[in-house]
Amino acid sequence: MSRSVRLILLSRTAASIVGMATRLVQINMKARDDSALGGFWAAALGWGVSSEGPGVTNLEPEGFVYPDPVAVCLDLVVSPEPKTAKNRVHVDLATTSAVHQAEVVARLRDLGATPADVGQGDVRWAVMVDPEGNEFCVLDPRPLYRDTGPIAAVVVDCADPRAMARFWGKAMDWALHEVTDHQAVLRSAKGVGPYLEFIRTPDVKTGWNRVHLDVRPYPGDDLAAEAARLRALGATVIDLGQDDVPWTVLADPEGNEFCLLTPG
Template sequence: MSTRLVQINMKAQDDSALGRFWSQALGWGMDSEGPGVTNLEPVGFAYPDPTAVCIDIIARPEPKTVKNRVRLDLATTSPAHRAELVARLKDLGATLADVGQGDVPWTVMADPEGNEFCVLEPRPLYRDTGPIAAVVVDCADPREMARFWDGAMDWTLHEVTDDFAGMRSAQGVGPYLEFVRTPDTKSVWNRVHLDVRPYPGADVAAEEARLRALGATDPGIDQSTISWTILADPEGNEFCLLTPA
């Protein structure tokens, strides 16, 4: 059996307000399954589907204190589109951000709660991804992260180097998942993390055991009140193993 990436989990002090920002930024629908939980997905989307990686925004009181290790890269189709998108995002409450990127052809921004994201210059690779070009994970060893996540999911690995690894759904649709070498080290729990889900009929206990055999570990978080399983990848990034669907 295997899993696939179905959503990004993002913590927020105000999930509704941050949900409105990202809903308008992406042109997606916004819903809620209960207090403190805001769900975002494309309008008319039939979850789960590889054409999109959805976003769940969960209320947490703790403020953001360090640069996120997981971020979104947004796709654009032309220089004019990129300029228009950056201007529109500023109007929605985003700000320009400096994470030491220097002179680059893309624009680094932060959402209203300080979560970093990038508006990319037009790239042919992302012409059919939808508004999210890629989910990007900072890491120390892209090769090791590619090994783990290639085994964890049924996504297709497209490129692996010492500095970068990229993969996409087995159907060749939706955003990419990318691992980029950075000098930073993980110091706190991730406010943005990956959620993976097994296919219908899968044995969750067996899937957890398989992920642990690949190198997943227990992050030491109390899980007594939840119905899913929280694990950590080989670099300590938390992720959730959801129930099959």
């Protein structure tokens, strides 16, 4: 069943949630071969695979009813443009022990991932890239991520975590857990699923992000009104050549693109 159909079948209880902020529902990753890259990530996460149309591969946990904050889904969307720089958005994978971490790294290498050096130095986590060169981390075991599912965190590089906390903390109904000069950490107010982390880095954003966030208002909310609210918070409307689509493409105050999807 497609996500659009499932959205129509949401209960009237969910539809009664009006006027709330938006929430993170999925990660959009561009791919030269969405099917092949989707196969890698499905095996890496242990998730199911579907497709809402040509050139799009959708990943989510088996038995998952979209949308639910217990998981942030992954959409692979075909794009002919090559990857030319380190992604500013990546995922961190959770592990439960040092042995499990080593097993996950070995399994991912067998699936086609390779170790990567992004200047991380001597760290406890493993930095890797998927078969198309997208960076991700396999974390050392940490109590914070014991109940997140396979994705511990969605991580966004930024120049000013406090500014990101101000924007995203008001943009979404997720709870702000921590904000310092180094990082800002949010999670669904329901206390489930992965964390969203904005990490200070010296890297300068170049070009559009091949990996970006997709957020969705609640049933009954108005897309245009929500877009206006986000613009008032500091977002800007941008044109990436998306033509006539039902969603709105915006950028946060640091220029990171994200899509505001139709309410549901």
